[in-house]
Amino acid sequence: MxxxxxxxxxxxxxxxxxxxxxxxxxxxxxxxxxxxxxxxxxxxxxxxxxxxxxxxxxxxxxxxxxxxxxxxxxxxxxxxxxxxxxxxxxxxxxxxxxxxxxxxxxxxxxxxxxxxxxxxxxxxxxxxxxxxxxxxxxxxxxxxxxxxxxxxxxxxxxxxxxxxxxxxxxxxxxxxxxxxxxxxxxxxxxxxxxxxxxxxxxxxxxxxxxxxxxxxxxxxxxYPVRVDRKSVPLKKMNYAIVFQGEKCLLLQRPAEGLLGGLWEFPGYEQHQQAVSGKQIETMIRRITGIRISVKEKIGTAGHAYTHFKVTATVYLCFYKSGEICL
Ligand code: SF4
Known part of the structure; x- marks a missing residue:
């Protein structure tokens, strides 16, 4: 032009x-x-x-x-x-x-x-x-x-x-x-x-x-003209808020990558359709080394990043036994 x-x-x-x-x-x-x-x-x-x-x-x-x-x-x-x-x-x-x-x-x-x-x-x-x-x-x-x-x-x-x-x-x-x-x-x-x-x-x-x-x-x-982007993938995450008395467990994310170095509740991506308390207890034990019990679901929140969306379901849990081992 x-x-x-x-x-x-x-x-x-x-x-x-x-x-x-x-x-x-x-x-x-x-x-x-x-x-x-x-x-x-x-x-x-x-x-x-x-x-x-x-x-x-x-x-x-x-x-x-x-x-x-x-x-x-x-x-x-x-x-x-x-x-x-x-x-x-x-x-x-x-x-x-x-x-x-x-x-x-x-x-x-x-x-x-x-x-x-x-x-x-x-x-x-x-x-x-x-x-x-x-x-x-x-x-x-x-x-x-x-x-x-x-x-x-x-x-x-x-x-x-x-x-x-x-x-x-x-x-x-x-x-x-x-x-x-x-x-x-x-x-x-x-x-x-x-x-x-x-x-x-x-x-x-x-x-x-x-x-x-x-x-x-x-x-x-x-104007402006935009090309249609493919719809972004959705990740389903489960997070456990684990209390031991008045203390609450937080894990630090790896320094590099998404939200690097920040602290978060222990959680994992859910690949199955349904989720049970037992499954959450097993996954948190796998991630942290400790045994917990799930009391109840607190709620669900959504967030969109540039390349994917997240739906996070949060559970109230209590520490039962074991040492943190990451
Ligand atoms: S530059 Fe934008 S705001 Fe200005 S006349 Fe054109 S379309 Fe309207």
């Missing part, structure tokens, strides 16, 4: 003008300190702004600089992250902080290439930090930006097709304002978050409405 230079400039100007007038007053916008911008961008991945704000403020109080984060125990970091999800983000950030202290004298590197060498920093975060903090013309492309671009240029390339990963980046790079890359990127992201929303975009408030091909063609509802 060819874009006229004149049109690009007008889109840039409209967007930056709108951003300067309407941008949200967010705690991480009060600074262009690379550490703070990095933390905010990591937290904002897959997470809504309103959810991130209190987590960000608590995190900054506890770990105000890279050195404090690098010198902390990972369990303290995970504790502060509790409820934010995608815990690999916290573990990667902790590892990256240690590398920054060892190899970069406690300062985030100021090139995209070096940033990308750090754990957890990929194309999106490196572009955000590089453009906002170091004024490097690198275009950010996340789900919000792709949606805006698909509508703006009425492009039917599926936004969730991983084979087309670089497709929307080409638009974003062409559109990027090289004079103000940080503000432009933030304006694009905020436009996607607040105005060009997935369901009902607020086109009447949109600063780039007159350049938007989907709007002009009355086709906004048909």
């Amino acid at each position: 060819k874009m006229k230079k004149n049109t690009i400039q007008k889109i840039q100007q409209s967007l930056i003008r709108w951003y300067n007038k309407n941008s949200l007053d967010l705690p991480w916008r009060k600074t262009d300190a690379p550490y703070r911008v990095w933390v905010s961008e990591v937290m904002l991945q897959q997470t809504r702004i309103e959810t991130v704000i209190p987590y960000y403020n608590r995190f900054m109080e506890r770990f105000p600089d890279v050195g404090k984060l690098a010198g902390s125990d990972i369990q303290q970091v995970l504790k502060l992250w509790e409820g934010l999800g995608y815990y690999a983000r916290a573990r990667n950030m902790h590892k990256a902080a240690q590398i920054i202290c060892e190899k970069f004298q406690g300062r985030l590197p100021n090139t995209r290439e070096e940033l990308r060498l750090l754990p957890g920093i990929g194309g999106y975060i490196s572009a955000a930090v590089a453009s906002i903090c170091f004024h490097i013309p690198a275009a950010v492309v996340d789900g919000n930006v792709k949606r805006v671009l698909a509508r703006l240029f009425m492009d039917a390339t599926p936004v969730n097709d991983t084979g087309e990963k670089n497709h929307f980046e080409t638009y974003a790079v062409k559109l990027l304002d090289h004079e103000q890359p940080g503000d432009f990127n933030q304006a694009m992201m905020e436009l996607g978050q607040r105005i060009c929303k997935p369901g009902n975009p607020f086109c009447s408030d949109c600063p780039v409405q007159k350049f938007c091909m989907a709007f002009q063609a009355d086709q906004v509802g048909n």
Whole structure:
């Protein structure tokens, strides 16, 4: 798709003008300190702004600089992250902080290439930090930006097709304002978050409405295009809350992998249709080495991860005998 230079400039100007007038007053916008911008961008991945704000403020109080984060125990970091999800983000950030202290004298590197060498920093975060903090013309492309671009240029390339990963980046790079890359990127992201929303975009408030091909063609509802994904598998899990007096048994998950290093009630995936108290007692003995008795079912809760869903059924149990043996 060819874009006229004149049109690009007008889109840039409209967007930056709108951003300067309407941008949200967010705690991480009060600074262009690379550490703070990095933390905010990591937290904002897959997470809504309103959810991130209190987590960000608590995190900054506890770990105000890279050195404090690098010198902390990972369990303290995970504790502060509790409820934010995608815990690999916290573990990667902790590892990256240690590398920054060892190899970069406690300062985030100021090139995209070096940033990308750090754990957890990929194309999106490196572009955000590089453009906002170091004024490097690198275009950010996340789900919000792709949606805006698909509508703006009425492009039917599926936004969730991983084979087309670089497709929307080409638009974003062409559109990027090289004079103000940080503000432009933030304006694009905020436009996607607040105005060009997935369901009902607020086109009447949109600063780039007159350049938007989907709007002009009355086709906004048909963009972006998405490919149908296969339905995600469902795992049935059983968990035992095992009491011994006032104490309750928790197990720590392996450091690597899903929810690595976090603590949980002992549990297992159920492959049979039905479950009995006897079966739970046997499985918990196999996992922990102790004998328990199941008193009653407490309830069932569901949760969706990116690649699968979980239904967790929780049972109230009591310790009978034996030593923990993992
Ligand atoms: S006019 Fe509507 S669809 Fe087009 S970019 Fe603006 S908000 Fe999105």
